[in-house]
Amino acid sequence: MAKILDxxxxxxxxxxxxxxxxxxxxxxxxxxxxxxxxxxxxPVYIASIAVAVVLFLLSVRFFYISLRRERASRPSVDQRxxxxxxxxxxxxxENLSLKAAGKVKGIRDLRSRIRVSQAGLEIMIRxxxxxxxxxxxxxxxxxxxxxxFVQETTGIPVADVSVYIANLTQAPSFKSxxx
Numbered sequence: 001m002a003k004i005l006d007x008x009x010x011x012x013x014x015x016x017x018x019x020x021x022x023x024x025x026x027x028x029x030x031x032x033x034x035x036x037x038x039x040x041x042x043p044v045y046i047a048s049i050a051v052a053v054v055l056f057l058l059s060v061r062f063f064y065i066s067l068r069r070e071r072a073s074r075p076s077v078d079q080r081x082x083x084x085x086x087x088x089x090x091x092x093x094e095n096l097s098l099k100a101a102g103k104v105k106g107i108r109d110l111r112s113r114i115r116v117s118q119a120g121l122e123i124m125i126r127x128x129x130x131x132x133x134x135x136x137x138x139x140x141x142x143x144x145x146x147x148x149f150v151q152e153t154t155g156i157p158v159a160d161v162s163v164y165i166a167n168l169t170q171a172p173s174f175k176s177x178x179x
Contacts, residue, residue: 007066014062021056025049077116077156088154090114097123097161100149101142106133108169120157123150124164131168139163 026032028048076087097112109128114121123146129138143161151158 010062011066014059014066017055018059021052024052093150096150096153097146100146101125104141104145106130106138107142117159119159122160124162126164126166128167128169129165135165
């Protein structure tokens with residue numbers, strides 16, 4: 001609530017200073033007739049216009065700040081416990097899922113993406129496999145490992161673990177030389 005009030009006050013302040021500085025610039029430059037007809041030296045006019053321009057530029061900057069949206073902090077999963085709040089970054093959950101998937105033999109070149117849904121975390125794993133193991137066995141093992149490890153480590157329910165096999169690695173072939 002305080003942030004909204006501060007932004008509203010900054011908006012009103014910047015708008016009023018902008019209007020006043022534009023009026024001052026127009027009066028000093030003679031674009032509109034001067035009601036008071038104050039005579040001053042040319043350096044005073046130049047300094048007055050410079051001050052009014054600086055105030056106008058500052059008010060434009062403050063106006064922009066009052067209207068822009070606040071950038072959300074880094075994406076995280078928030079939990080509330082009896083002791084206080086817990087925030088776990090998405091990057092941490094991605095690293096946990098990669099660690100768990102990396103334990104499965106035959107999996108290489110892992111990438112992960114995390115989404116948060118009402119049911120829990122949706123984890124997508126992209127992997128390259130060695131081609132020497134059964135793909136259904138590998139993928140179900142990756143799903144089980146990632147699901148159990150992330151859920152046990154973070155305490156956040158994992159709704160879905162999707163595995164995408166991007167490619168097979170080719171085993172290096174060695175040609176024997178006969179001498």
